[in-house]
Amino acid sequence: MAAQVRVRFSPAPTGMLHVGSARTALFNWLYARHTGGTFILRIEDTDVARSRTEWVDQIQMTLRWLGLDWDDGPHLQSHRFDTYLAAAERLLVEGFAYECYCTEEEIKERNEEARRDGRAPGYDGRCRDLTVEQRLELVGEGRPRAIRFRTPDEGRSTFTDLIRGDVSVEWSTISDFVIVRSNSTPVFFLANAVDDIDMEITHVLRGEDLIDSTHRVLALRRALGSETPPAYAHLPLILGPGGAKLSKRHGAVALEEFRDEGYLPSAVLNYLALQGWGPEDGNEVMETDSIVAQFDLDGVSHSAAMFDHQKLDWMNGEHIRALPLADLVGEVLPFARDRYGGRLDVQVFEDAVALAQPRAKTLVHIAQQVQFLFIPEDEFRIDEAAWEKISKIDRLADFLDAAIQHLAVCAWDPESIDLRPLIEGLGLPVRKTMKAVFAVTQGSDVGLPAFEAIYLLTRETTLARLRAARARL
RNA sequence: GCCCCCAUCGUCUAGUGGCCUAGGACGCCGCCCUUUCAAGGCGGUAACGGGGAUUCGAACUCCCCUGGGGGCACCA
Numbered sequence A: 001m002a003a004q005v006r007v008r009f010s011p012a013p014t015g016m017l018h019v020g021s022a023r024t025a026l027f028n029w030l031y032a033r034h035t036g037g038t039f040i041l042r043i044e045d046t047d048v049a050r051s052r053t054e055w056v057d058q059i060q061m062t063l064r065w066l067g068l069d070w071d072d073g074p075h076l077q078s079h080r081f082d083t084y085l086a087a088a089e090r091l092l093v094e095g096f097a098y099e100c101y102c103t104e105e106e107i108k109e110r111n112e113e114a115r116r117d118g119r120a121p122g123y124d125g126r127c128r129d130l131t132v133e134q135r136l137e138l139v140g141e142g143r144p145r146a147i148r149f150r151t152p153d154e155g156r157s158t159f160t161d162l163i164r165g166d167v168s169v170e171w172s173t174i175s176d177f178v179i180v181r182s183n184s185t186p187v188f189f190l191a192n193a194v195d196d197i198d199m200e201i202t203h204v205l206r207g208e209d210l211i212d213s214t215h216r217v218l219a220l221r222r223a224l225g226s227e228t229p230p231a232y233a234h235l236p237l238i239l240g241p242g243g244a245k246l247s248k249r250h251g252a253v254a255l256e257e258f259r260d261e262g263y264l265p266s267a268v269l270n271y272l273a274l275q276g277w278g279p280e281d282g283n284e285v286m287e288t289d290s291i292v293a294q295f296d297l298d299g300v301s302h303s304a305a306m307f308d309h310q311k312l313d314w315m316n317g318e319h320i321r322a323l324p325l326a327d328l329v330g331e332v333l334p335f336a337r338d339r340y341g342g343r344l345d346v347q348v349f350e351d352a353v354a355l356a357q358p359r360a361k362t363l364v365h366i367a368q369q370v371q372f373l374f375i376p377e378d379e380f381r382i383d384e385a386a387w388e389k390i391s392k393i394d395r396l397a398d399f400l401d402a403a404i405q406h407l408a409v410c411a412w413d414p415e416s417i418d419l420r421p422l423i424e425g426l427g428l429p430v431r432k433t434m435k436a437v438f439a440v441t442q443g444s445d446v447g448l449p450a451f452e453a454i455y456l457l458t459r460e461t462t463l464a465r466l467r468a469a470r471a472r473l
Numbered sequence B: 001g002c003c004c005c006c007a008u009c010g011u012c013u014a015g016u017g018g019c020c021u022a023g024g025a026c027g028c029c030g031c032c033c034u035u036u037c038a039a040g041g042c043g044g045u046a047a048c049g050g051g052g053a054u055u056c057g058a059a060c061u062c063c064c065c066u067g068g069g070g071g072c073a074c075c076a
Helices: A019-035 A053-066 A081-093 A104-116 A132-140 A188-198 A213-223 A255-260 A265-273 A288-294 A309-322 A325-343 A346-359 A363-369 A384-390 A396-409 A420-425 A430-442 A450-457 A459-472
Strands: A006-009 A038-043 A072-076 A097-100 A146-149 A156-161 A165-170 A177-180 A203-207 A231-235
Touching (some): A006 A019, A006 A203, A019 A038, A019 A053, A019 A231, A019 A265, A019 A288, A053 A072, A053 A255, A053 A265, A081 A097, A081 A177, A146 A213, A156 A231, A177 A188, A188 A213, A255 A265, A265 A288, A309 A346, A325 A346, A346 A363, A396 A420, A420 A430, A450 A459
Parallel strands (some): A006 A038
Antiparallel strands (some): A097 A146, A146 A177
């Protein structure tokens, strides 16, 4: 057996957890749990200007909501600047890095010029081999000092990716890069390399957008004296519909949004696991435990996946239907309380959720479906389009009169409430006429099973709504 | 512009030289069930980007092209 697996999820706290990051977190977590390894949470907040502690908290909350627990951390890189700076100093002394006195503006200008001339952008190496005198002069001018890592001028960099095989690039295409900013804060590459060494990370699973930066991190690690690099696995990206970058335009992209829209964490986790990975038996609806048991790296696909909200909706419905009623009620309750507050009758609510469960896509959807039971009577409205449709129904007034008469005296149970015999008795078409029942009692011509719904509505309210509709004709 | 990665139904994917007249899932369409809408059942639609090469035989191997994505920051 190989050494214990140690993986980490290392987000930058610059915003909410995006589905792409969440998928990366998930795969790291799955791999750790599958192998019995350690899952570490590390916050890469080296960009002090953009990082915010509220995002650090928010990210943790979201990971917990998804059900991803970590064994170690969160470790904030902002607490370890001294360590990174000391490492940079060592690299400086040993000649792996050098001091750079070019200003950001100068570099930007030179890059733009290079682009105009059709040359490749990237640092031009101006400060690479300054003499002591030159350095002193630049310092004398009051110029800021950054530290740059010196990349090889020739040869190739190659590493073996766990899911892509050998990945290699010509060193000449990778220019010297900054590892310490002129304001003396460390940059991602440095902190990342140092921490992965110190935390003894064995496997780095991250998005494919980072594949090019791996060569630089690996070179840094070697310069820092690390002889055994971790295994790298670059995960396919998650794209929006049409293959464009997944963005707000395509609907929810932050996990918090999915939570607020009434998606179950188990469904989101299940769907995310399917972005780039699939179970061998093809059975896609899975409990988290089952995913953990089956997950492995060689099942990960190579190509990017497009995020499909429709499939997520279906998946969420599957998970909603798999939930025991009591659990589902607990899940929907916050959404319902939010809408109906004290008007919510828990017993009625439970029965209504049971009716909604087989036809629900999201928890919010369920909360909306039971609305007709809990809104104040003076706020109850029949959907205009539905009213338009049902008002054309043949002999609607006769039917409503008969229904009122029947419901005023019948026993109050769904069986006795059943209006179909009455409709047939009047010689009216059942399906068509039932549309009116839905609209008049629930506000829309589609809804929860009519007679159970009427039973929950109570005799009094039902009669009131029928009479109001009759009066409106 | 240069570099890197990728390439099977609309989408997620199975497929690792013959089991493929390419399988499953979402979606879509039809039928059944049915008090609406769903759910469920049954059936259908739909793909190996193009061209070479290797081979008795290529979705699967190799090369070229094309296409898509990513990167080339004192962001991560």
